[in-house]
Amino acid sequence: MQTTKVIPDRGEAMDSYEIYRQANELVHRCGSRDAHKIADMLGIKIIYRSDFKNLLGMYTYLWKHRMIFLNDRLDYYLEQMVIAHEIGHDQRHRELAAKSGLQEFSLFRMNNSSIEYEANAFAAHLLLDSDEVCTYARQNYDVVQTSAAMNSDINLMLIKLREMMKLGYDLSVPFEPDSKFFGRIKK
Numbered sequence: 001m002q003t004t005k006v007i008p009d010r011g012e013a014m015d016s017y018e019i020y021r022q023a024n025e026l027v028h029r030c031g032s033r034d035a036h037k038i039a040d041m042l043g044i045k046i047i048y049r050s051d052f053k054n055l056l057g058m059y060t061y062l063w064k065h066r067m068i069f070l071n072d073r074l075d076y077y078l079e080q081m082v083i084a085h086e087i088g089h090d091q092r093h094r095e096l097a098a099k100s101g102l103q104e105f106s107l108f109r110m111n112n113s114s115i116e117y118e119a120n121a122f123a124a125h126l127l128l129d130s131d132e133v134c135t136y137a138r139q140n141y142d143v144v145q146t147s148a149a150m151n152s153d154i155n156l157m158l159i160k161l162r163e164m165m166k167l168g169y170d171l172s173v174p175f176e177p178d179s180k181f182f183g184r185i186k187k
Helices: 013-030 035-042 077-100 112-127 132-139 142-148 154-168
Strands: 045-049 059-061 065-071
Touching: 013 035, 013 112, 013 154, 035 045, 035 077, 035 112, 045 077, 059 077, 065 077, 077 112, 112 154, 132 142, 132 154, 142 154
Parallel strands: 045 065
Antiparallel strands: 059 065
16 A cells, blocks of 8 residues: 555545644544543533443534433443544534434445534544554555554455545555444444
């Protein structure tokens, strides 16, 4: 995989650049890529739920309170992805959540919704450092090896690579993320 950065065009890359900029500004401001710490610093309350069967998490913004309801049976890495995804909704779609109350957003169901893709791209940028991804690419790691080295789900890594390509990095994405991945997770 090549890792040369070129100047992105201003069309499709504009939204990608804004998502990248927003996520990395939060990382810089919070001094961490830890989704728990970022949510806490943003004032987003995380509420663990034992009654979620197949639902991983949901975001809501009610009465000026920002909340993430989270399945309490998630492992650490999946919890990080879900929280980061829901932070993406907070940062990109808060007005939508305010209008509709409790909002169940679906991780990795990107074919149906640009809202979900944006939240997934935001999570990828929040959790995965571009320079670190490039370091592994220069060492000829494939996407599976890079995902393992960075303790990431392969689907999140594929989204990160796709977004980095939109930003002008000379990378290749070997295949599309599995849009139903989270639906198959058994808690």
